[in-house]
Amino acid sequence: MPTALLPHTHLMIRKLESNFTLTAEEKRALQELPVQTQDVKSNQDIVKMGDQPRQCCLLLEGFSCVYKLTLEGKRQIMALHIPGDMPDLQSLHLQVIDINIASLSPCKLGFIQHQDLSLLFERHPRLTAGFWHETLVDASIFREWLLNVGQREGYSRIAHIICELLLRLKAVGLVENENIFDMPITQAELADATGMTPVHVNRVLQALRNDGLIITNKRKVTIPDWQKLKEAGEFDSLYLHLDKKVIG
Known part of the structure; x- marks a missing residue:
């Protein structure tokens, strides 16, 4: 289980700012988010298909991936995630996760409770648009990967x-x-x-x-x-x- 309770949102803020302008107040609100940290070894599942998480995972260090398996156990990696990414942000609105997320290297993870994110968005509505933008970019990357593998x-x-x-x-x-x-x-x-x-x-x-x-x-x-x-x-x-x- 996560062990520490520290603000570790600087990479997430930097990523958001790569395509979305944040105010000083919004940055401060993100910095004050409660983040529980956990270290995991490489090749460890972080989230499994069928899970019903009550928190989102923020990648602080290392690389992770999104993958799915065939019935024969063949793996298709569908996305790579780097520090600053929140690979399961969709769990805020999808009750059951339909993907697997695993570490590719030793990783430091930060977990943010759904209720804390929901409260953040209530207090700072513009941040809802910022995170929604991140989800749309993820979808854009999925489309490009489909073209890459297929053609x-x-x-x-x-x-x-x-x-x-x-x-x-x-x-x-x-x-x-x-x-x-x-x-x-x-x-x-x-x-x-x-x-x-x-x-x-x-x-x-x-x-x-x-x-x-x-x-x-x-x-x-x-x-x-x-x-x-x-x-x-x-x-x-x-x-x-x-x-x-x-x-x-």
């Missing part, structure tokens, strides 16, 4: 996901020197996210390295040529709906 070649699929992660991490200040970031995702997990086999993912990553589009060092990824990587991934950032200052 792009493997080389473009992987390049596209790397482009997306760079901009999303940049929006919350987690990119070094414009183009270096942590990507704690295994090749097997990339395979589950792209509908490919781990062997195919390995070949694509090697091809991207050989073509000079990425440099990898353990979990660190460097993008030497952003424009070429975008072209390889057929990447148009419109679906992320980020402020132009973030996109660069």
Whole structure:
């Protein structure tokens, strides 16, 4: 169970501000939200399909994913989440969760009770629009992922996901020197996210390295040529709906 009660909302605020202007009063209200923190190891379920949570999960550190399973146990990763994201925000209005959320790396989580969020929205109605915007962006990302898996070649699929992660991490200040970031995702997990086999993912990553589009060092990824990587991934950032200052 969560153990500490501390305000840990700075990344959430930064993410909201990447596409929504907050007043000083709204920022203060977000900073004062009660947040119960919990550390989890990698590959742990955070929320399971069929759960009826009374709280939303805020990712403070690490990467998580949304996934579903076939009857045979095959996993399809449907979204990646980074610090500042609230992957189960829909649980505010959907009584039963229809997805699974799991950690991909060691994570620090912050749990915010539904009643506290509801009270926040009553007192600050504009924040309702801000969080609704986040939910709409999540839906936009789901649509883009459907196109990515269904119609792009493997080389473009992987390049596209790397482009997306760079901009999303940049929006919350987690990119070094414009183009270096942590990507704690295994090749097997990339395979589950792209509908490919781990062997195919390995070949694509090697091809991207050989073509000079990425440099990898353990979990660190460097993008030497952003424009070429975008072209390889057929990447148009419109679906992320980020402020132009973030996109660069």
